[in-house]
Amino acid sequence: MPSKIPNLLVNGATGIAVGGGNKHSPSTTLGRVCEAVIYRIKNKESTPEDILKIIKGPDFPTGGIAVMSANALNGYKYGRGQVSVKAKAEIDDELHKIIITEIPYNLNKSSLIEGIVNIVKDKKTEDIKDIRDETDKSGIRIVIDLKNGASGESVLNTLYRHTQLQTTMPIINLAVIDTALKNLNIVDMLDAFINHRREVILRRSKYEREVAANRLHIVEGLLIAITNIDDVIKLIKSSDEVSGARKKL
Structure with a gap:
């Protein structure tokens, strides 16, 4: 489809590639992707490392913190x-709370809360007193009340280790290019979009040119009629029928 933005990078995609296994392309910020496209057009010798200075990592709809390790960078290179991907959490030492405001992508909030309750039941941590879901229209807010004297940082690390507050997402950039299934790095994905847009614009321009060329003889006839408007009016008035006027014209 003639999309004006590289949807595969912006929105991401998850699915099964026939004969190629699973595919998973993470979503990315629209502004940075557009900036990367412009940079690639102007710098044809640019490398994945150059593009990663602009696209620094994925950007998921539910937020979270992407840990850009060497393995994560390999997905782009x-x-x-x-x-x-780690949940975003704030530790309030004065009120003895951990407040979670962003969670990893595709993670069910209810399942996350249930997982936290389970590690308390299994006594993997004994420093959690209560957990509440205070999510509203303004966004996600899960509040964990800690017991007096508990270390918020220690509890949070335990949650990252034993719950889905920290998850791992694969990056497998498979796409069909020229009827062939290919594994793409970040530069390949940008080039595929740029080539696609170039083809769309060329086809559109050729079509508009053909339409204009087909209408050219009509415009030329109208110009002749306007230039000789008095003669045209006399000719029409002197004709008894429309068909006769048409033949004389």
Whole structure:
């Protein structure tokens, strides 16, 4: 489809590639992707490392913190890797609370809360007193009340280790290019979009030119009629029928 933005990079995609296994392309910020496209057009010798200075990592709809390890960077450099995504949490030492405001992508909030309850039941931590879901229209807010004297940082690390507050997502950039299934790095994905847009614009321009050329003889006839408008009016008035006027014209 003639999309004006590289949807595969902006919106991401998850699915099964026939004969190629699973595919998973993480979503990315629209502004940075557009900036990368412009940079690639102007710098044809640019490398994945150059593009990664602009696109620094994935951007998921539910937020979270992407840990850009060497394995995560491989997903952009070579088309295969994996990225760890951590929930965004704030520790309030005065009120003895941990407040979670962003969670990893595709994570069910209810399942997350249930997982935290389970590690308390299994006594993997004994420093959690209560957990509440205070999510509203303004966004996600999960509040964990800690017992007096508990270390918020220690509890949070335990949650990252034993719950889905930290998850790992694969990066497998498979796409069909020229009828062939290919594994793409970040530069390949940008080039595929740029080539696609170039083809769309060329086809559109050729079509508009053909339409204009087909209408050219009509415009030329109208110009002749306007230039000789008095003669045209006399000719029409002197004709008894429309068909006769048409033949004389």
